[in-house]
Amino acid sequence: MTSKQRICLVLLSVFITPGCTVLGPNFTGVAPVTLPTAWSERDQQQSRNQTARWWQQFNDPTLDALVSLANQQNLDLEAAGLRILQARAATGVAESFQYPQRQNVSGNLAKIYQNGNTFDNAAVNFDAAWELDVWGRYARGVESAEASLYASIASYHDILITITAEVARNYINYRTFQERVLLSERNIDIQQRVVRITQVQFESGDVTELDVQQAKTQLYNTQSALPSLKIGMLQARNALAVLLGTLPEEAQHMLSEPWVDAKVKAFDNKYQQSRNRQLSASYDKFSLIPATPPIHTRVDAGLVLRRPDLQLAELQAHAQSSRIGIAEADMYPQFTLLGAIGINSSVMAGNDFSFSDSLNISLGPAFSWNIFQYGRVKNNIRIEDARFQESLTNYNKQVLLAVQEVSSALESYQLNQQQKQLAFYSVDASVRAYNISLTQYENGQISFQRLLSSVEKMTRSEDAYAAVKGNVANQVVALYKSLGGGWEAETGRSFVDDDTRQEMQTRTDWGDQLDELTLPQLVPEAVNPAVSPFGEPMDPASHNYPGRQ
Numbered sequence: 001m002t003s004k005q006r007i008c009l010v011l012l013s014v015f016i017t018p019g020c021t022v023l024g025p026n027f028t029g030v031a032p033v034t035l036p037t038a039w040s041e042r043d044q045q046q047s048r049n050q051t052a053r054w055w056q057q058f059n060d061p062t063l064d065a066l067v068s069l070a071n072q073q074n075l076d077l078e079a080a081g082l083r084i085l086q087a088r089a090a091t092g093v094a095e096s097f098q099y100p101q102r103q104n105v106s107g108n109l110a111k112i113y114q115n116g117n118t119f120d121n122a123a124v125n126f127d128a129a130w131e132l133d134v135w136g137r138y139a140r141g142v143e144s145a146e147a148s149l150y151a152s153i154a155s156y157h158d159i160l161i162t163i164t165a166e167v168a169r170n171y172i173n174y175r176t177f178q179e180r181v182l183l184s185e186r187n188i189d190i191q192q193r194v195v196r197i198t199q200v201q202f203e204s205g206d207v208t209e210l211d212v213q214q215a216k217t218q219l220y221n222t223q224s225a226l227p228s229l230k231i232g233m234l235q236a237r238n239a240l241a242v243l244l245g246t247l248p249e250e251a252q253h254m255l256s257e258p259w260v261d262a263k264v265k266a267f268d269n270k271y272q273q274s275r276n277r278q279l280s281a282s283y284d285k286f287s288l289i290p291a292t293p294p295i296h297t298r299v300d301a302g303l304v305l306r307r308p309d310l311q312l313a314e315l316q317a318h319a320q321s322s323r324i325g326i327a328e329a330d331m332y333p334q335f336t337l338l339g340a341i342g343i344n345s346s347v348m349a350g351n352d353f354s355f356s357d358s359l360n361i362s363l364g365p366a367f368s369w370n371i372f373q374y375g376r377v378k379n380n381i382r383i384e385d386a387r388f389q390e391s392l393t394n395y396n397k398q399v400l401l402a403v404q405e406v407s408s409a410l411e412s413y414q415l416n417q418q419q420k421q422l423a424f425y426s427v428d429a430s431v432r433a434y435n436i437s438l439t440q441y442e443n444g445q446i447s448f449q450r451l452l453s454s455v456e457k458m459t460r461s462e463d464a465y466a467a468v469k470g471n472v473a474n475q476v477v478a479l480y481k482s483l484g485g486g487w488e489a490e491t492g493r494s495f496v497d498d499d500t501r502q503e504m505q506t507r508t509d510w511g512d513q514l515d516e517l518t519l520p521q522l523v524p525e526a527v528n529p530a531v532s533p534f535g536e537p538m539d540p541a542s543h544n545y546p547g548r549q
Contacts, residue, residue: 022136023332024325027147027318030392033399036407039301050296051303051485055168057293058473062257063171066240069254070167071490072497073245077163080156081495087145087152088513094145097138100130111349118349125342125360132337137329144322151315156495157308157487165481167243169474172290174236174255176470179288180463181229182264184222187459190434191219194455197441198448211448218452222459260288289469292476297410299483304402307484313398317391324388327381333369338362405482413475420472423465430458 055067071077104127112119133139195215201207241251263286284291304310345358370377437454440446480486494501501514 021134022139022325023328024136024140025321027321030314030317030395033305033396035301035304035399036299036403039299039304051480051483052488054480054485055164055477058168058290058476059293060171060290061259062254063168063290066167066171066244066254067164070163070243070245071160074163074243075245076159077156078245078496078500080152080159084149084152084156084495085513087149091142091145091149092513094138094141097141098133100128102127102129104128112346119346120349120351120353121344121346122353123342123344125340125344127340127342128338130337132335134335135325135329135332137326140322140325140329144319144326147315147319147322151312151319154308154312154315158312160487160490161308161481161484163243164486165477167240168477170236170239170243171255172470172473172477174233174240175288175290176466176473177229177232177236178260179466179469181226181233182288183462183466184226184229184459187455187462188219188222188226191215191222191455191459194438194451195219207448214448214452218456263288284469287466287469289466290473292469292472295413295476295479297414299406299410303483303485304406307402308487309484310395310398310402313391313395317388317395320384320388320391324381324384327377327384330370330373330377330380333367336366336368338364338366402482406479409475409479409482413472413479416468416472416475420465420468423461423468426461427458427465430454430461434458 055063105125106127107124108121110121112121195212198207198212198215202209202212237251237255238248240255241248244251244254266286340360340362342360343358344360345353347353434454434457437446437451441448441451496504504510505514
């Protein structure tokens with residue numbers, strides 16, 4: 001066998017080998033998890049439709065507008081979108097390592113002084129080096145980068161869910177405090193009236209000064225509680241402003257809708273029509289707190305497993321699994337194909353360069369093997385493996401947290417519904433008791449202390465009922481958040497807004513990576529080791545991932 005034939009054989013074996021060996025474990029998905037037996041297996045498509053735009057079930061146009069604006073302007077969401085761009089660029093970096101890693105052009109022009117003679121030297125060289133992916137190091141790198149890219153999208157969806165829920169929660173809190181302020185102001189009016197009545201009776205000698213001071217004490221206590229309620233309103237408004245990426249005064253403008261004033265006026269008119277306020281089921285018709293929509297008390301298990309935070313944990317485990325193969329590749333030799341072409345000419349000073357016989361070409365394989373590692377490589381593999389196991393443990397923890405959140409929200413909703421009904425009965429009874437006691441006190445049938453007690457109980461029960469209504473509405477928000485609802489409604493829109501995209505394109509050459517910034521569906525509901533995040537067959541050893549541009 002000639003030397004040329006031996007060289008060809010070596011090169012052929014080097015090229016064939018990469019398609020045969022990809023080190024490290026193939027990610028087969030996380031182990032099936034055990035969910036509460038009471039959870040049902042409903043039609044997932046129906047469940048998704050119910051949770052996609054869950055906030056619209058409150059039938060509150062202001063809430064709808066706030067959620068829409070937050071999804072466009074929230075700064076945390078914008079930062080998450082920019083992290084997706086970073087992950088996409090990192091994937092491009094990982095892909096580039098599948099091609100020649102070094103391609104350098106160099107040249108020099110120099111004068112050489114030697115033994116009294118002067119020479120001119122000129123050289124131009126092109127060097128290339130390609131480390132062949134014999135052990136799948138770079139294939140695993142691309143696999144890890146792609147999993148990280150989709151993990152960043154899952155993180156974006158998770159942040160979107162949180163922002164939507166926080167907007168709804170703070171809006172409900174604002175309306176709850178607003179209603180409690182209105183109820184407090186109405187009860188202050190009632191207590192001022194009681195003070196005036198008591199003052200008149202004291203001046204006529206029918207009661208002692210003790211009754212007057214007791215009436216004033218109750219009035220001042222109610223008035224002193226009013227600022228804390230207004231502080232709650234301001235805090236909820238300011239939190240909304242941050243979520244909307246705007247200033248508090250602009251958020252206040254959105255919250256001061258004409259329909260709110262109309263509803264307050266209608267309630268006041270009804271309140272002033274008669275002194276006898278016997279409540280009915282229509283009492284909540286004039287409430288400022290969003291009406292609670294009916295919700296299913298059975299949980300769709302499949303919907304819970306589609307939560308973006310669970311998808312994020314699984315994709316992070318996938319990315320970490322690939323890093324084990326990257327670390328294992330350091331155990332074996334690295335094969336590189338080297339090539340160089342260049343010209344190098346030296347002539348006596350003052351003469352023209354001649355490149356006719358100055359062409360140099362070299363081509364051949366090379367390898368390197370770090371054979372004395374003293375346990376460094378093996379321990380690095382162990383570190384990556386332990387991190388992978390940690391990521392699987394983290395996934396299991398996230399599942400338990402999801403079960404905790406769903407169970408707590410559902411059970412709290414059911415108990416708060418019972419509390420709301422009982423609180424309504426309390427308000428109805430306390431209002432009737434106040435009206436009866438006021439009439440009897442004016443007719444001298446009962447003592448002042450009983451009137452004062454009925455006023456205090458009515459004030460407390462009305463405030464408590466408003467707070468319970470807010471709690472029920474917030475439990476609905478918590479339930480839909482725990483089910484991972486809301487992110488599907490925003491699929492298909494850009495990760496970053498047009499102005500930011502234009503600014504970035506003007507500052508840096510992004511190529512076409514800013515042209516297709518739409519939200520794809522994330523990943524199959526169960527990771528299939530033979531299926532890529534793009535939903536197509538995947539072979540990490542092939543260096544050709546489907547879905548790649």
